[in-house]
Amino acid sequence: MNANVKNSQFAQPLFEFSGACSGCGETPYVKLVSQLFGDREMVANATGCSSIYSASIPSTPYTKNAKGQGPAFDNSLFEDFCEFGMGMVLGNKKMKERVTMLLREATADEKCPAEFKELAEEWIEKQNDAEETKRLAALLKPFIKGGAEAGCPFCAELQTLEHYLVKRSQWIIGGDGASYDIGYGGLDHVIASGEDVNLLVLDTEVYSNTGGQSSKATPLGAIAQFAAQGKRIRKKDLGMIATAYGYVYVAQVAMGADNAQCLKAIREAEAYPGPSLVIAYAPCINHGLKIKGGMGRSQAEEGRAVECGYWHLWRYNPQLAEQGKNPFTLDSKAPQWEKFRDFLLGEVRYLSVQKAYPNEADELFAEAERMAKLRYQSYVRKAAEDWSVE
């Protein structure tokens, strides 16, 4: 149903009307994840804009479907959001072990219906297949209820744990400040763990919620707080660092540049039975979009960023390596570098460098372009690797 972009947009969003700035580049990604996996989604959210617009208590944009299913959300500290999500993963894993044990105990009795036994065995085998667990949970529940009513203590306990029958989709959501900087130690620890967890990094290239401080995701040349003359060192390549593990699914996306690639990456990340990291480009009011329509055209700005080589789209899927194929796919087309400078001058965070430091701006922008080219070339080399040899 959600295999292509058009169909995915018929799915009910379980993230609705948020209090984010209009045109915010972050919220469409959060909404998309809720459309794809919302009925079984768990969110561990870092502090940042996403935690504020997602939990503007007493109201929240997270909602539930007609069956009463929807994302479960909680927010943790800035510096340990990944460990917080990991705790959810481990807690859920433990509870599924308990469900497995109880199903075995409940169906060991001779009086247990043969169909219940078969379904229990099937669930134990397929408990990590989301669609199958949805089907099996619906079939198992009447048997569990019947067993509990007949006095089976294992079924009685299973009834209290029924909400663990459907495979959960664990997401850890944070901004660039949380992911590249302050929560990075935890992020590294969690992706290294090998656990089945999905991380979504909403990359605004600054600490947006506190007014736009420079982070390790801020590119060279951009003005931000603590980088008032334009940042002088290049943006950290968080995605490439994560690929070094070899068993982490990694993708860089920009919905407004290629929504099919974005959808594919998010679906692949969720389906990958290990850690996944999706880094999503997100225009923000702190960028000062000069494009006509401003933040109302933030999706178009994402397109411009990719077209000129400022941002690149790629996916690293470890499962391809297992098949002797190159796990790295460069999805964005060769950049039109001649548009790079215009892109920079279309955002106040760069344009203001030119106004404040006219003598240095030219050199800084040239260096920003050189850094983007260096980064792009590293992807081109990676995409050309031969993985067929043993």
Ligand SMILES: Cc1ncc(C[n+]2csc(CCOP(=O)(O)OP(=O)(O)O)c2C)c(N)n1
């Ligand atoms: C350890 C710690 N330092 C600083 C803060 C203050 N703080 C809250 S949100 C935020 C900015 C978050 O930036 P980012 O992770 O990029 O998310 P964004 O707001 O850009 O979506 C900061 C600095 C905090 N909550 N905890």
Ligand code: SF4
């Ligand atoms: S400050 Fe930026 S990231 Fe935060 S809600 Fe506004 S546009 Fe979105």
Ligand SMILES: [Mg+2]
């Ligand atoms: Mg940010």
